[in-house]
Amino acid sequence: MKLAPRLAVLLAAAVVAATACAPQTSDNSSSGKDEKSGTLRVWLFQEVNNKPKEKVVDAVLADFEKAHDDTKVTVEYIPVETRAQRIKAAFNDPESAPDVIEYGNTDTAGYVKDGGLADISGEFAAWDEAKDADPTARQSVTVDGKVYGAPYFVGVRALYYRTDVFDELGLEPPESLAELASTAKKVHAAKPGLYGIAVGGAYTYGAMPFIWANGGELATGKGGSYAAAIDSAAARKGIEAYTSLFGDDNCPAAKCAGMGGNDTVTAFASGKAAMAIGGDFSHQAVEAGEVKGKYAVVPLPGVESGSIAPAFAGGNNIGVLKSTSHRTLAVDLMKRLASKKAQGELFDAMGFLPTFADVRQQVAAKEPFVKPFVDTLAAGTKFVPASPAWATIDSSQVLPTMFQEVVSGKKNVAAAAGDAARKMDDAFGSAG
Amino acid sequence: MSASPSGTGGAVRARVPVRRGLSRPRGGSRTSNRAPRPYRGSSSTPWLYLAPALVVLGGLLVYPVYQLGLISFLEYTQAQVSGGEPTTFQGFGNYAELFGDGEFWRVLLATVVFAAACVVSTLAVGCALAVLLTRVRAVPRLALMLAGLGAWATPAVTGSTVWLLLFDPDFGPVNRMLGLGDHSWTYGRYSAFLLVLLEVVWCSFPFVMVTVYAGIRAVPAEVLEAAALDGASQWRIWRSVLAPMLRPILVVVTIQSVIWDFKVFTQIYVMTNGGGIAGQNLVLNVYAYQKAFASSQYSLGSAIGVVMLLILLAVTLVYLRLLRRQGEEL
Secondary structure: OOOOHHHHHHHHHHHHHOOOOOOOOOOOHHHOOOOOEEEEEEEEEEEEEEEEEEEHHHHHHHHHHHHHOEEEEEEEEEOOOOOHHHHHHHHOOHOOOOOOOEHHHHHHHHHOOOOEEOOOOHHHHHHHHHEEEEEEHHHOOOEHHHHHOHHHHHHOEEEEEEHHHHHHOOOOOOHHHEEEEEEEEHHHHHOOOOOOOOOOOOOHHHHHHHHHHHHOEEEEEOOOEEEEEEOOOHHHHHHHHHHOOOOOOOOOOOHHHOOEEEEHHHHHHHHOOEEEEEEHHHHHHHHHOOOOOOOEEEEEEEEOOOOOOOEEEEEEEEEEEOOOOHHHHHHOOOOOOOOOOHHHHHHHHOOOOOEEHHHHHHHHHHHHHHHHHHHHHOOOOOOOOOOOOHHHHHOOOOOHHHHHHOOOOOHHHHHHHHHHHHHHHHHHHHHH | OOOOOEEEEOOOOOOOOOOOOOOOOOOOOOHHHOOOOOOOOOOHHHHHHHHHHHHHHHHHHHHHHHHHHHOOOOOHHHHOOOOOOOEEEEHHHHHHHHHHOOOHHHHHHHHHHHHHHHHHHHHHHHHHHHHHHHOOOOOHHHHHHHHHHHHHHHHHHHHHHHHHHHHHOOOOHHHHHHOOOOOOOOOOOOHHHHHHHHHHHHHHHHHHHHHHHHHHHHOOOOHHHHHHOOOOOOOHHHHHHHHHHHHHHHHHHHHHHHHHHHHHOOOHHHHOOOOHHHHHOOOOHHHHHHHHHHHHOOHHHHHHHHHHHHHHHHHHHHEEEEEEHHHHHH
């Protein structure tokens, strides 16, 4: 039996047959069609308590359908955890993709590079409400000077602290980052069962203000060409300041090195920490915890006493997919969903901060809780590099790895920051 | 097939799987072990019969592996999949990037050592318990079987989560029982690997145990009795009687375990939260996932997949070779 040669022939035949099937690439060019009626599909994120959001959205959609004849809108709320897969799938298969999506603002550049989002610079410039959008929010929809969506809401972090613990120990909310560290250690010394401030090795957005407050940057550059700056002297000082909070005198590395943002907020909400860096969007979770009524929020202080550390301006945007066959309608729907009126209503329903400076002032007057967050926003916020490489840097855990290496004593700050900078530059380089 | 009773086989020396074990005749005519003369009718007939299986194999095995190999030679990220950028041929670019990355070698070493430790532990525990099963009464045997099957039937995610909870620094019963306070098992590299190893052994020993147990039951009682009468200890019986007779079964469970443990994913992903503090507990499969899916570098992930495939293929081939050679010397 001359099996081997025959098998080889068969395999060769199979390879030849299969060569025809190269890996799939979808033709994601814009459809070119711009139908003025039909059904539009919208994907929005499913929030923890989604009912109030649905009400706001339903009202917008009702108005939209009234304004356009023969037009229907179907909304799907997609789970936040699996959004990356869903949206990638939508880009891969334009046939079943939605027309309008909500997306996290750090994903903007990546989605643009993937060829998924439509460039709506013209429509955005002509939109009268857009001139009030705050600069960081505008930056979060902009890649290489072109606009790829409308800011939907902004999320920002500040310092939550326990009023009862502070009163008992006679402490004041910290005025500077140095004071923050000393206050945290005082609390932990007096109450060993509490973390002075809950910090996490994987809590990148909680750590960034330390870098920015010390004058450091994640990366410098514009448009397509960024270069890592995480290993600069100023940034290293920030990394040092953040990682010094890990230790047996505040938040033991064995427990805190692996924590992410949610873990630190959970620790605070369940009464295990005297302070934590949490977002305006963490309000509900903290209110539902044991510390309800026993806490207050102040802006995270900067290096100078009395200053505010630049916070990361997170949040979500609404964008139009390139593959839509109803471009005009989709852009109109986007504008309506992200309008001043809708954003104000969304705040009332969900507590999400509006991206328009004037609307934000109005809601802050109504709801004193958001004052520290609005103050933080007013003091100036920062954003991650608007490069498609950021998605890679984020998902390959470059920064958490750096913090964890320092916290667990595997590397010193300079070595860890140097490695992180090299990885970031690799990513910036290959993203072009 | 026409039987040829005294066929010499001529120049054709087809290898026939010889059932190793008791029934193999010693001495006598070696020709009786030769294959019957191959069917010499139309040469396409056997392929006709094999075709359905080959089509299924081709579709389910060859084609995906081919795609894996092809993608590993391209620049293929999310941007290429969704049409934002054209797909370009990279040659061995992805492999060069991979082999030039110190982390890859670190992860590869960790994977090999970890998988080896898992295989050895799983086989040791599984074989020991299989022997135990043959030595105890019906009720404890049933209990042990049920416990083993329960562990086997537990989905890996559930098992991992439960183990993690058992060893939780704040709420875990293990720390409370051992009086370890709030010791974190997942913080240190080795203790995290140990924890995962325990879970992997726990969920994979039942397969070894049940298979080996079935094998032991098929061994004629008189052989064991003869060994016992000769005064052999339990360990000696295992080493000199059972293990050689169970060789085919042990081969299968070892290869299975090697493949499973080399490809371990869920346990590491769940228990060390995607690779541990600063990626210290990454194994190849999780590393490939992080590259391919978490950061959408499908081509780099494919290259890791190809490397894994080649390693496993080599391990399996070498192992089979080794056993066959040993078998011929018997």
